[in-house]
Amino acid sequence: METYDSMLARISAAPGQGSRTILDPATGEPVGEAPVHTVDDLEHAIAAAAAAQPAWAALGHDARSAALLKAADAVERSAEELAQLLSREQGKPLNGPNARFEVGACAAWLRAAATTPLAPEMVVDDGETRAVLDYRPIGVVGAIGPWNWPMMITIWQIAPALRMGNAVVVKPSQNTPLSVLALAAVINDELPEGLLSVVSSGRDVGARLAEHPAIGKVMFTGSTAAGKSIIKSSAGTIKRLTLELGGNDAGIVLPDADPKAIAEGLFWGAFINTGQTCAALKRLYVHDDIYDGVCEELTKVAAAMPMGVGLDEANVLGPLQNRQQYDIVARLVEAARDSGARILLGGNPDPGQPGNFYPTTLVADIDNSNPLVAEEQFGPALPIIRYSTVDEAIRMANGVDVGLGASIWSPNLTAAREVAARLEAGTVWINTHGAVDPRIPFGGAKQSGYGLEFGVEGLKALGIPQVING
Structure with a gap:
C-alpha cells in the first residue's frame, strides 16, 4: 500500500x-x-x-x-x-x-x-x-x-x-x-x-x-x-x-407526516455533499397543516451540523467546490431575500473567511416561481414552499423541464406510492431522498x-x- x-x-x-x-x-x-x-x-x-x-x-x-x-x-x-x-x-x-x-x-x-x-x-x-x-x-x-x-x-x-x-x-x-x-x-x-x-x-x-x-x-x-x-x-x-x-428534485411532505421524525432525512436528502449532488432534494413542498412544524424541526437539525475544513474529523459539511458555484448559490439566495422570502437559517456568508464556504441556508415563505425554486442551486440552500392540496404540490413539482429524482414523505406508504406514480422523475423515493443502490436502475426523465x-x-x-x- x-x-x-x-x-x-x-x-x-x-x-x-x-x-x-x-x-x-x-x-x-x-x-x-x-x-x-x-x-x-x-x-x-x-x-x-x-x-x-x-x-x-x-x-x-x-x-x-x-x-x-x-x-x-x-x-x-x-x-x-x-x-x-x-x-x-x-x-x-x-x-x-x-x-x-x-x-x-x-x-x-x-x-x-x-x-x-x-x-x-x-x-x-x-x-x-x-x-x-x-x-x-x-x-x-x-x-x-x-x-x-x-x-x-x-x-x-x-x-x-x-x-x-x-x-x-x-x-x-x-x-x-x-x-x-x-x-x-x-x-x-x-x-x-x-x-x-x-x-x-x-x-x-x-x-x-x-x-x-x-x-x-x-x-x-x-x-x-x-x-x-x-x-x-x-x-x-x-x-x-x-x-x-441536471436535476431540480422536488420533495413533497404529505399532511400526515411527523415533522420531527422526518427532519434529519430531509436534511441529508438536501444537504448531502453540501447540496452538490445531482439527485439532491432541491425544492421542498410542505402542506399548510405541518408547514411551521417542518420548518422548525428542519432548522434545528441543520443548525447542529458542523461545517468547515474537510480534514477536521468533526465536520460533516464542507465548502462549495469552486467559486463559480458559490456565486450561483449566493445570487439565488439574495434573489429570494429580495423577494421577501423568510431566511430561517444562514444566508449570511462571512466575506473574510477563506475558502468557498456558504452557510447552510433554509428559506421559507417563498413563491414557487422564485429563481431559488425554479433554478437548480446545487449548493447548501433549500427553499421550502407551502401547498394546500396534493394536486397543487404535484403540479408544482412537475412544473420544471428536468426530472432526475423526487421524494414523498408520509407514514402511509399506499398513499405515498399513489402520489409517487404521478411525478415526472426517473426515481421517486419514499421517506428518503437520493439513496442509490448498485442493484437498482437509475436514470432521469425529461431533460x-x-x-x-x-x-x-x-x-x-x-x-x-x-x-x-x-
Whole structure:
C-alpha cells in the first residue's frame, strides 16, 4: 500500500504538456500538480485502449469480474489515502456521507458490477424458431465525469464498461482531476496496460472525445447544457449515450407526516455533499397543516451540523467546490431575500473567511416561481414552499423541464406510492431522498438525460445487443 505522498507524486508525474496547480476549496492552499493533457494525448490513449480491448473482451465475464474484484480490494487498501486526497481537492469532509463514504462506494460498485449476473436470454424456443439475446462489447467507451462526486461517478461509468469487455478513456472535471487520476492509478495495478486511461484536460479534449470515431459510447454526468453539446458532437458517428444530467428534485411532505421524525432525512436528502449532488432534494413542498412544524424541526437539525475544513474529523459539511458555484448559490439566495422570502437559517456568508464556504441556508415563505425554486442551486440552500392540496404540490413539482429524482414523505406508504406514480422523475423515493443502490436502475426523465445505470440494466447499456436467430 502506497502512502498519500507517494500516491500524489505518482499522479503528478504523469506525462502531459506541463501541469497546473489544484487548490483546496476550503483553504486555498495547493493540493498538487495535475498534468495538462492535449488532444494528441487523447489520441494516444484511445489508440492504446483500442489495442488492449480485444484481449480483454476475449477473457470472458468470469475473468473480467475477477479482475474487478481485485481492483475493489486495491481501492480498499488505499481507502484512507484516496479519501484524504478527495477531501482536499473536492472539499467534502472525511466523515458523514462524504469522502470516506465515497471511496467505500467505489469498492462497493466495483464488486456489484463484477457479481451482477447477466446470462444470455432465450427469447423464443418453440421447436421451430430459436432466438437468443446476448450482449457483446462496444469497444472503447468515453467517460466524462463531474466534480461533485468525482471518484464515485467515475466508478459508475468504468466498472460496468470494463465488466462488459470494453476499454475506457476517462476525462475528469478540470476541478477534480487528481482524485480521478489517483483512483485510476490504484485500479490500473490490477488491469492490463492501456485498458483504462485518464486524460486530464480542458473542453477541447472533451469535445474531441465525444466526436471521436473510435469511441463507441459516451457516458456523461453533468449539466444539461453540456449534455446537449455532447449529443451534437456524437451525432456524426451515431454513438450510444448514457446521460445523467441536471436535476431540480422536488420533495413533497404529505399532511400526515411527523415533522420531527422526518427532519434529519430531509436534511441529508438536501444537504448531502453540501447540496452538490445531482439527485439532491432541491425544492421542498410542505402542506399548510405541518408547514411551521417542518420548518422548525428542519432548522434545528441543520443548525447542529458542523461545517468547515474537510480534514477536521468533526465536520460533516464542507465548502462549495469552486467559486463559480458559490456565486450561483449566493445570487439565488439574495434573489429570494429580495423577494421577501423568510431566511430561517444562514444566508449570511462571512466575506473574510477563506475558502468557498456558504452557510447552510433554509428559506421559507417563498413563491414557487422564485429563481431559488425554479433554478437548480446545487449548493447548501433549500427553499421550502407551502401547498394546500396534493394536486397543487404535484403540479408544482412537475412544473420544471428536468426530472432526475423526487421524494414523498408520509407514514402511509399506499398513499405515498399513489402520489409517487404521478411525478415526472426517473426515481421517486419514499421517506428518503437520493439513496442509490448498485442493484437498482437509475436514470432521469425529461431533460435530466436518458439511459440507465446500475444493476442488470446498467450492464446492458454498456453492451451491444445481439440476437442469434437459428
